[in-house]
Amino acid sequence: MNTLELQKIANEIRKGIVTAVYSAKSGHPGGSLSAADIFTYLYFEEMNIDPSTPYKKERDRFVLSKGHVAPGLYSTLAHRGYFPVEDLKTLRQVGSYLQGHPDKKHIPGVDMSSGSLGQGISAAVGMALSAKLSDDAYRVYTLLGDGEIQEGQVWEAAMFAGHRKLDNLVVIVDNNGLQIDGNIADVCSPYPIDKKFEAFNFEVINTDAHDFDALADAFKKAREIKGKPVAIIAKSIKGKGVSFMENQAGWHGTAPNEEQYKQAMEELEKAGEALCQM
Amino acid sequence: MSDVKKIATRESYGNALAELGAKYDNLYVLDADLAAATKTGTFKKAFPERHIDCGIAECNMVGIAAGLAATGKIPFVSSFAMFAAGRAYEQVRNSVAYPQLNVKIGATHAGISVGEDGATHQCLEDLGLMRMIPGMVVMNPSDDVEAKAAVEAAILHNGPVYIRFGRLATPVINNRDDYRFEIGKGIVLREGKDLTIVATGLEVAESLDAAEMLAKDGIEAKVINIHTIKPLDADLVVAAAKETGKVVTVEEHSVIGGLGSAVCEVLSKKAPVPVKCIGVNDVFGESGPATELLHKYKLDAEGIYEQIKEAF
Numbered sequence: 001m002n003t004l005e006l007q008k009i010a011n012e013i014r015k016g017i018v019t020a021v022y023s024a025k026s027g028h029p030g031g032s033l034s035a036a037d038i039f040t041y042l043y044f045e046e047m048n049i050d051p052s053t054p055y056k057k058e059r060d061r062f063v064l065s066k067g068h069v070a071p072g073l074y075s076t077l078a079h080r081g082y083f084p085v086e087d088l089k090t091l092r093q094v095g096s097y098l099q100g101h102p103d104k105k106h107i108p109g110v111d112m113s114s115g116s117l118g119q120g121i122s123a124a125v126g127m128a129l130s131a132k133l134s135d136d137a138y139r140v141y142t143l144l145g146d147g148e149i150q151e152g153q154v155w156e157a158a159m160f161a162g163h164r165k166l167d168n169l170v171v172i173v174d175n176n177g178l179q180i181d182g183n184i185a186d187v188c189s190p191y192p193i194d195k196k197f198e199a200f201n202f203e204v205i206n207t208d209a210h211d212f213d214a215l216a217d218a219f220k221k222a223r224e225i226k227g228k229p230v231a232i233i234a235k236s237i238k239g240k241g242v243s244f245m246e247n248q249a250g251w252h253g254t255a256p257n258e259e260q261y262k263q264a265m266e267e268l269e270k271a272g273e274a275l276c277q278m
Numbered sequence: 279m280s281d282v283k284k285i286a287t288r289e290s291y292g293n294a295l296a297e298l299g300a301k302y303d304n305l306y307v308l309d310a311d312l313a314a315a316t317k318t319g320t321f322k323k324a325f326p327e328r329h330i331d332c333g334i335a336e337c338n339m340v341g342i343a344a345g346l347a348a349t350g351k352i353p354f355v356s357s358f359a360m361f362a363a364g365r366a367y368e369q370v371r372n373s374v375a376y377p378q379l380n381v382k383i384g385a386t387h388a389g390i391s392v393g394e395d396g397a398t399h400q401c402l403e404d405l406g407l408m409r410m411i412p413g414m415v416v417m418n419p420s421d422d423v424e425a426k427a428a429v430e431a432a433i434l435h436n437g438p439v440y441i442r443f444g445r446l447a448t449p450v451i452n453n454r455d456d457y458r459f460e461i462g463k464g465i466v467l468r469e470g471k472d473l474t475i476v477a478t479g480l481e482v483a484e485s486l487d488a489a490e491m492l493a494k495d496g497i498e499a500k501v502i503n504i505h506t507i508k509p510l511d512a513d514l515v516v517a518a519a520k521e522t523g524k525v526v527t528v529e530e531h532s533v534i535g536g537l538g539s540a541v542c543e544v545l546s547k548k549a550p551v552p553v554k555c556i557g558v559n560d561v562f563g564e565s566g567p568a569t570e571l572l573h574k575y576k577l578d579a580e581g582i583y584e585q586i587k588e589a590f
Contacts, residue, residue, distance in 0.1 A: 057350075105377060112345075115372070118337075119368075119372060119373045120341075122340070122341020122342055123342075123345040123373055125342055126341060126344055126348070126349075127348060129330070129346065130346045130350075133346075133351070136349075153338055157341065159333070160332060160335070
């Protein structure tokens with residue numbers, strides 16, 4: 001798939017995110033939008049998956065360690081064909097399978113339940129270890145927030161992955177620089193993120209989370225690394241794609257009102273039209 | 279009971295894993311730098327490639343087990359009860375139980391019978407903590423025979439299981455031909471018409487001795503071994519309560535949240551009879567030899583006998 005096609009899909013995924021959070025009147029748009037291009041690349045280019053056989057043993061696994069950006073994952077899965085896009089409007093509603101945080105029991109395509117920060121990476125490491133133990137070829141991807149890496153369990157998991165040389169594991173950090181209480185550097189700085197993962201025996205790749213060519217280079221390079229797990233630190237913009245949400249910590253976990261929803265959708269429509277004219 | 283064979287259920291755990299490892303090639307054992315104490319070292323010796331030492335990082339260990347289970351393996355997570363049920367509580371709840379993953383938690387060194395290490399290592403809350411989690415099976419075997427049976431039952435059960443094991447060598451009481459283990463089924467070990475003692479773990483043997491002491495006073499106690507705290511054998515407990523009119527629960531655990539609470543929850547609804555809950559009375563433990571602590575906290579046969587005589 002070429003860059004333009006990926007950009008178009010990512011734009012549709014962003015519309016799904018905004019629509020889902022608006023319908024739910026709650027949820028996490030900021031981090032979902034910052035991760036939208038990463039999700040798009042993973043599900044439309046990188047991973048060995050097939051929506052028609054979501055539980056196939058040989059599939060690559062994905063664990064959304066930053067589980068609160070479920071709208072981003074759900075919109076991606078829906079656009080990839082795991083379930084109807086229309087269902088995104090049921091997010092967080094009583095009786096809906098689209099729970100506020102990913103629930104593996106009921107959502108096709110969700111490989112692990114998550115939401116409590118720091119726990120997803122351990123499960124991903126366990127899956128990668130499992131593949132090594134039985135000589136399976138699948139790869140495991142996990143997406144973490146840059147605020148999430150303040151959790152100590154992340155580093156327990158990183159130590160284990162480095163120690164076990166899990167080169168079938170790719171940890172992606174969505175480095176949008178913001179958490180609920182403000183700038184991550186002000187709240188409790190996790191920087192330097194790359195040096196920390198290097199110290200835990202990871203191969204580290206710094207990249208731009210919104211540049212599909214850069215993402216392609218990063219994930220291709222990750223496949224070539226042997227004997228080490230890989231951490232991709234993806235510099236991103238929280239709220240990316242919706243002007244008034246960009247770089248605003250306040251949009252971490254707030255739903256747009258009707259007016260804001262309309263403006264966000266207009267902006268995304270225009271962005272989509274612009275992509276179609278390219 | 280000095281002539282009776284004694285073995286700590288943590289030893290039984292290690293032995294059972296080593297034995298069952300040959301039968302179940304999908305069985306993996308995780309430990310957090312305590313393989314010598316939890317006795318998973320026995321399994322490690324037999325199946326080194328299936329023993330995973332996670333280092334001193336219990337929360338991550340539980341998550342690793344979740345990942346192994348999500349990809350079709352049967353992992354046993356091993357640590358002291360304090361760390362397996364306590365430190366990693368939220369990981370057990372959110373990474374194992376919520377997604378209903380097939381993870382088994384083998385928690386050793388439970389209760390005050392940990393002994394000299396003292397209060398920080400004497401978990402008295404694990405049965406309560408684990409019992410509150412939806413879908414969690416909670417077992418507390420009474421001896422070597424039962425502990426081994428519980429391990430295999432856990433393997434055959436599809437879903438999360440917590441099994442509590444002890445450090446102290448305790449009498450083997452279930453070595454008889456007609457012994458059968460079934461998750462959720464209590465076992466009547468002694469008949470009696472005057473009251474029912476419902477006991478779990480190492481307190482089963484102590485309760486049997488206490489029943490003998492009561493018999494000398496003309497009080498005939500029925501003794502039930504509850505090896506599965508959840509799901510509780512409500513039918514058996516209710517029937518015994520109706521039959522004997524009085525119930526005593528005995529556990530090496532806080533009187534809050536464990537067996538006593540589970541029994542009271544059922545009896546208050548279905549057979550409200552007077553209940554005496556024997557356990558640790560909402561205090562932390564302390565250092566000392568295990569048997570001396572069991573005596574001090576009135577959790578040996580003599581203490582159980584005294585407390586029953588005072589209550590009824």
